[in-house]
Amino acid sequence: MRDIGIGLIGSGYIGKTHAIAYAAHNAVFGGPARPVCRALAEIDQQKADQEATSLGFKRGTGNWRDLLDADDIDVIAIATPNALHKEMAIAAIQAGKHVYIEKPLALDATEAEAIINAYEAQTTNTNPLVHMLGYNYLCNPMISVAKTMIDSGELGEIVHFRGRHNEDYMASPDVPFSWRCSRTAAGTGALGDMGSHIIGMAMHLAGPASSLSGDTTTVIQRRKDHTGTMRTVENDDQAQALVRFESGAMGILETSRIALGKKQGLAFEIVGTKGSIEFDQERMNELRLYEANAPIGRAGFKTLLVDSSCPDFGAFCPAPGHGLGYNDLKIIEVNRLMKAIVAGAPVPVDLYQARDIERIIDTWITSAEQRTWLNLD
Structure with missing residues (x-):
């Protein structure tokens, strides 16, 4: 079994x-690769030592650049x-490490492009670098079932x-101002934080989008920071868009960080x-399916429960209906990272797909500002 050294920032x-x-x-999952928390x-x-001990890493550092020259680290x-x-x-x-982000x-498509340029300048056919984004909801076995149905x-x-x-x-307006409210630190608000998930x-x-008409708003415009000072919220609380896909399908996307009652x-x-x-x-752990060819009087949605026929579920449990949890999706995602490193398998979202998501977000914001439909390049 090959050890894959992990450096976590x-x-x-x-x-x-x-x-x-x-x-x-x-x-x-077992298999030919094992992530090792280095x-x-x-x-x-002080915080690095404390958290390294708590989270099972062999050492901590107060300078993330120390990870770059460490020979025992393969993935940042x-x-x-x-x-x-x-x-x-x-x-x-540039240090020749695989990246898992x-x-x-990034904050926008321009920054995403800069990361890709660095990757293309560094990677080679003899030393390909794996690049993967943490869009873990795509790793849900029921999403794999939905994808198979569509394809x-x-x-x-x-x-x-x-x-x-x-x-x-x-x-709540009592939730304090944090880095998520800062355009400099976070870029967009709900749109980048959660909207990126539903865009992905x-x-x-449904495939690539071809055009959209977007809207955004900030409902709670001022919040207190940790010092009690009132600060202006610089990005969006909620956003929505009408979308056309390249296939011709229509779409509606929405995201909000102030939707009372919605937890996940x-x-x-x-x-x-x-x-x-x-x-x-x-x-x-459920997917609801409606089939148009059902007999008269028997039409309706039926609930499909996760079972061992669903990709990846069987590695956790052989029994149908014994559901997975949030952290299990991350385990599946890490397994796909391991497969990409040792066997060149595809990852759920790579740098190029992540850049396309950033382009959609940028276009969404511009569309909201201009109050018009815009094509996606």
Whole structure:
């Protein structure tokens, strides 16, 4: 078994999901590659040592650049605020490391392009660098089932995609101003944070988009920061768009961080000429299917439960209906990273697909500002 050394930057919520996935991967999937938690970088040495011990890394460092020259590290995993992604990703690529970056790729498409330029200047046929983004909802076994249904023609021609990713973690005006409210640190608000997930899902299932008409708004315009100072929120609380896909299908996308009652509100409906499907991440082990050829009086949606026929589920459990959880999706994602490194397998979202998501976000914002439909280049 080949050890793949991991250097993780950031130990917050997302960093912890990484640590859980690295630790669990071998027990769940085994295979020819094993992620090994070698080093964790944080804002200072004290925090790095503390979090390295807590999350199972062999050492900590207060300087993330220490990971670049470490011979025992193969992958740089970036789990930091968005504004840091560009510098860290480019440095990791130039150091010859594989990169695993939490979404979104960057603040905008221009930064995404700079990362790709660095990758293309560094990688070679004899030393290909793997690049993967952390769009872990795409790794849900039920999403794989939905993709198979679409690609096989089981649903017929896809004519409509309605998708949303709504949550309420900033619905209260008492939630303090954080880096997520800063255009400099985060870029967009709900649109980059959660909208990027539903955009990625739409691209994965319905294909490339050709044009859109977008809208955005900031509902809670001022929040107190950690010092009690009132600050202006610089990015969007919610956004919506009408979309046309290259296939001709129509679509509606929406996202919100102030949607009261929605906790993990990533959901979609896909309408085809032979059938329709519905999915909700809050019920992530189910897919609802409507088939047009049902007998008269028997038409209606039926619920499909995850089972061992669904990709990746059998590695966790042989029994149908015994559902997976959020962190399990990260374990599946890490397994796809391992397969990409040792066997050249495709990843769910690479740098180029992530750049396309950033282009859609940029166009969405411009469309909202200009109040018009815009084509996607």
